[in-house]
Amino acid sequence: MTAPPRPRTRSMRTRLLLFISATLVVVCAAMALTTVFAQRSYLLGNLDDRVTNAAERSLGGASLHPDLDKDLTFLHESGHPAGMLAARLDADGSIVAAALVGQDAEPQTLTAAQRTALAGITADGSKHTRTVPGLGTYRVTALNNNGVRVLTGLPMDDVQDMISGLVVIEAGVAAAGLTVAGCVCAVVIRRQLRPLGRVAATAAEVSRAPLGHGEVAGLTRVPDRDTDPDSEAGQVGAALNLMIDHVESSLAERQRSEEQMRRSEERMRRFLADASHELRTPLASIAGYAELMNRGTDRVEPVLAWRRVSAESARMTGLVEDLLLLARLDEGRPLQSSEVDLAALVAEAVWDARAAGGGHDWQLELRLDAPALVFGDEARLHQVVANLLANARMHTPVGTRVVASVESTDSRCVIRVRDDGPGIPPSLLPTVFERFTRADTSRARADAKSGGSGLGLAIASAITGAHGGRIGVESVPGRTEFTIELPVVGEVNELPAVLPRPASV
Template sequence: MTARPRVRSLRTRLLLYITATLVVVCAAMALTTVFAQRAYLLDNLDDRVGDAAERSLGGASIHPTLDTNLGFLHENGQPAGMLAARLDDKGAIVAGALVGQDKAPLALTAAQRGALAGIATDGSKHTRTVPGLGAYRVTALDDNGVRVLAGLPMDDVQDMISGLVLVEAGVAAAGLTVAGVVSAVVIRRQLRPLGRVAATAVEVSRIPLDRGEVTGLTRVPSRDTDAGSEAGQVGAALNRMIDHVESSLAERRRSEEQVRSSEERMRRFLADASHELRTPLASIAGYAELMNLGTDRIEPVLAWRRVSAESARMTGLVEGLLLLARLDEGRPLESGEVDLAAVVAEALWDARAAGGGHDWQLVLSLDDAPAAVAGDEARLHQVVANLLANARMHTPVGTTVVAEVEATAERCVIRVRDDGPGIPPELLPRVFERFTRADTSRSRAPGGAGGSGLGLAIAVAIVRAHGGRIDVDSVPGRTEFTVELPPASRATATGLQPAGDQVVRTRRASV
């Protein structure tokens, strides 16, 4: 409802601006023309005044002693309306007359002579208003004591300038009228798309964007989004803004869904963590009670062994949670020179001891330089151990697991791949999220296999704390985790030595 008055106001302002501009331009052109024409006519008149003065001076020089003689005005060729006078040595008019039309010259009156007094005999041109005669252009000359004043009327110049002003005023008025009409029509046509854009904006503003699902918002028609016009640019910008609003609303909905999903995962994790902690606590409490009763149903050594195992399981879960909390808070890790080849080799030996049924292999591609990075060796060992443990727990016996280390001047890369069944496609996008497990139930295989869903989350948090990144690519028959870390400086890398005899610079080695 408010768009139409605004457009009309804009149309009025544009028309006023254009009209004012045209008026200024026309006035400037008219003044320039008038001044130029006036200057030209005055120059022409000054030339004629100078010629008349020289001719009068020549006639007066014939009788230099007769300072009141104006006989030269009787000569042929003197224009009607010309006035002439003889001057004394002080510049005062001694005698003066006006050339008439077909009649004898008329003597100037005292008032007329007074209006012509004080003109220097240097040939300069002056404009004087002579009573009863009007404006005159006059000059005075001196030749050996003979002084003559001559002047011509300016009526022709003034009449021509007045006529020119009237003609230009009429032409300007007609031009302004035509330009105003054309401008009004053009502005009206050009502002029609802007009116449609405003109507679209009003329609969108009436939609309740704060609730419900908002889709299919009205757009400005494509004909009003031409980038070649300002209105089209506004229409295109409004469409982009509407697109942004829709995408923002969609992102808000996705964020809300993610929050709900995150809350659901958190609730599930709390339930899982409670179950994980409750199970070993129940076992510990049960074995402790049996040992306290001194029953013969269980051997003390076996009881202490089970208590120790359940305590270690519970300690690992709590330490994992504490580590994630510290990394979330941005606490700095220990930093030192770490040889990734040694770290991976040691982790591979540990994995072989835990999973002897798998085929473990180590591949080093070091480009004649150790894979040196700056970081926390214990945490980097934990990353590799978690990746290898993940491959061991989720692949069958006989699976080949390859740990590869690649080092160049630009990067250091660790790859852990296996030829197992792969990660389920529905699990792959969130495999690094915390509390994500392949088995969604809370049951565990004998011996506690399966994990609590924190291993990969801890790995990605440690890698990011070292300024690196971790990715995964999985299809049936091939799963590969890639860890990329920034290398240490050349000076640090040069002084680094291999950390053990098992780290050799070969393309492939079976462990």
Template sequence: MRTRLLVFVTATLILVCAAMALTTALAQRAYLIGDLDGRVTNAAARSLDGAALHPENDDDLGFLDGNGHPAGLLAARLDEDGTIVAAEVVREGAAPKDLTAPQLTALADIAPDGTRHTRTVPGLGTYRVAAVESGGIRVLTGLPMDDVQRVIGGLTVAGAAVAVAGLLVAGCVCTVVIRRQLRPLGRVAAAAAEVSRAPLDRGEGVGLTRVPARDADPDSEAGQVGAALNRMIDHVESSLTALRRTEERMRRFLADASHELRTPLASISGYAELMNRDAARIEPVLAWRRVRAESARMTGLVEDLLLLARLAEDRPLHSTEVDLAALVARAVRDARVAGDGHDWQLELRPDAAPPVLGDAVRLHQVVANLLANARMHTPAGTRVVASVTSTPSTCVIQVRDDGPGIPPALLPAVFEPFTRADTSRSRADAGSGGSGLGLAVAAAITEAHGGHIRVDSVPGRTEFTIELPVTEVELETRTAADAMTRDTGQSGSFAAASASGSAG
């Protein structure tokens, strides 16, 4: 790239210098030729005045005998047909000399109209000549161009020399400047080459080489390239870090899933083996109950895993309008039956449960999982409150308890699969602990409905909050109601006051 840029700059400088030299040479030549043409015109006028002294002699060139004529001046008399009758050239320190026949031939066919012509006269050189006429007298006059041509040649050579010298200086300066300006690009290229040699295919992207800060200045073109490369490297590192975390979570997920599935399978296999070996000493009903319980536990675990996989693939859910107030009320009633040792409470307002668009079965599963989580991880007598409220655009479900709370270190991962708080939160029933998928399933279902879930926990208070978007019909109804309330103004206030008075 550097070589191509230098060649381009050098070629541009050559063209500029050549154009400047050519323009200068043409301008100088035009000036010198114009000055010579002026002197030729003046010399022709003087020759015409001198010939007018003896108009009767068509071949009289006596006016050349006087002083003041420059050496090399050429003068001739023409007849009516434009033919040269007599022609002489002024010599320095000697009498004028007649022109020879070849010289006269070189000056033939010049009309006496004052136009300047360039003719090469054998033995004399190149001349600038003009023929004029006045009162029947025709005179041809010429001056040599050798001095002008020498001056033009000298100026051209000098201009070319100056142009070449300037070109060399400019080329050197440009070379130094370009090398200096492209040096940051070289360092950027070196950083990019270093990154390309990193073992990114093995996920090793931490500590990649960065472009130095001095080469990442956004005020320069090279700096913009360096800054863009640094941003790309940051993105690569963050992507690789996220990939490693995903792989670690996947390995942990597989290990936890294998462990959770192995436990009920081991129980089923153990009871089956005992029944085969000593069926008389093992009560069949008790054994089959344990087998069925472990089988149900394993079935629930597999169904939860399958649901998480389906939700991760963005498979569409069944959508219909769901009454969250009724849904939460049913979930609380079911939780009260399953765990009568807790204080279950429901908080609803008649106008605080707008319909949402979603899958009623899955949303019921979300609330049931949150209530089951509170039942299993809090001691008996804990107060658990489920409430439904709303905002102009969302419907909010909250499940809170006054149990021991979730450890702060566990809060960031509480919605990840197989996350348990057994080490710090008491269980109501140690033998019936969950698999650690309940909150993960709740979060996945909530996100699939376009909502989000969060948890806030301190000792003595743990609160899970679910926000779901309300349906567009409900939004339009609320907007119309708000507009009507604003339009009615005091009339609406009067009506409300009248209603309150009647109720009282």
């Protein structure tokens, strides 16, 4: 048998970690980008406001001398931030003069290259970002007031440095957070998947059990700690335990069915062998006496031969009738039903038994707290009691006391047949109600009259069961008691349409 594949809990753990890590990375990246863009938008808005204020102040200073189109004297006023650049524009938007405010120094005139970087800006108040050679990146705007046009710009280095620092800090925090979250997730996932690993190990162990043959019992179960219904892993463990219970019960039922089938086949083979023997014996006797009569030999009297033929015919007829009765009961054919007085029925059966076996001490006991009335087939119930009494007569020595008693209450009627004979062998008790069960297990009995065919108790059991009752026996040396329990009238008003099939074949 090939070994089952190893549980792939590690792969599941890895996939979960990768999924969670990817999710965290996406979430952190989205948060970082959102923060950076929001901060950048805020800083740019603040810088644009400062640029607009500086442009308006410069325009106000230039408007004092509108006829001087190259005048930048307003840059000498205090309050201008260091690094601010300003330029005068002509009507075409070209720069005619441009300078840079220094730190505690005179404004510095811009070079041609720097002025070229600022060209093309319309004096409409819109904001522009330009990279000025040697100075860096600037935020620039241009304003117009009655023909006076001024361009003003402030450096963006502080904003860019702040945004870059923010990106570095957020990247570091995100990396540290992802590392910590990954470690925590790994520990949590490992702990959460540990029960699934034990469940998988249990399933693998069960799969190695010989379920296809042999007795299967005590299969490994998932521990109780892994069957908590409040967790998904616990639900899987509980479902696996339930499935194992079903597997065990199904296998046990199959084994019981197979065992019953084997026993049934064995009983059938024994039944056929015993029935064949029981029928062959009287047929052989009849054939032998008929042959002697045909030969006309003087050694056998015709009257004796006819008596033997009649006796064997009656014996064979009784056996066939018993077999036919059992077959009808097996088929579930309904019996005749009427109200039967068990007290009168048992009394009549004891009287018949006293006449057939005068050497025994026959007694009748009636313990009636209520009328002993049942609903059933009177002839068949009489046959049950007669079979029990005949069984006691044939298997006990002369002088044995046989007591037949009837007990009746409001809920049940009980018939007991008790004797003080040698008892039933313990090895025979489990099968005493099976067909062709005899104390003498040999088939070739010296005297056919020494015992019955082994169908009497089987018929008693089948008829009792067909009436919804129970039959049992208890036996020890010196005391054997058969007990029949039947429901009283009112408990059952009619026999079942389909009679229960007896347990024995």
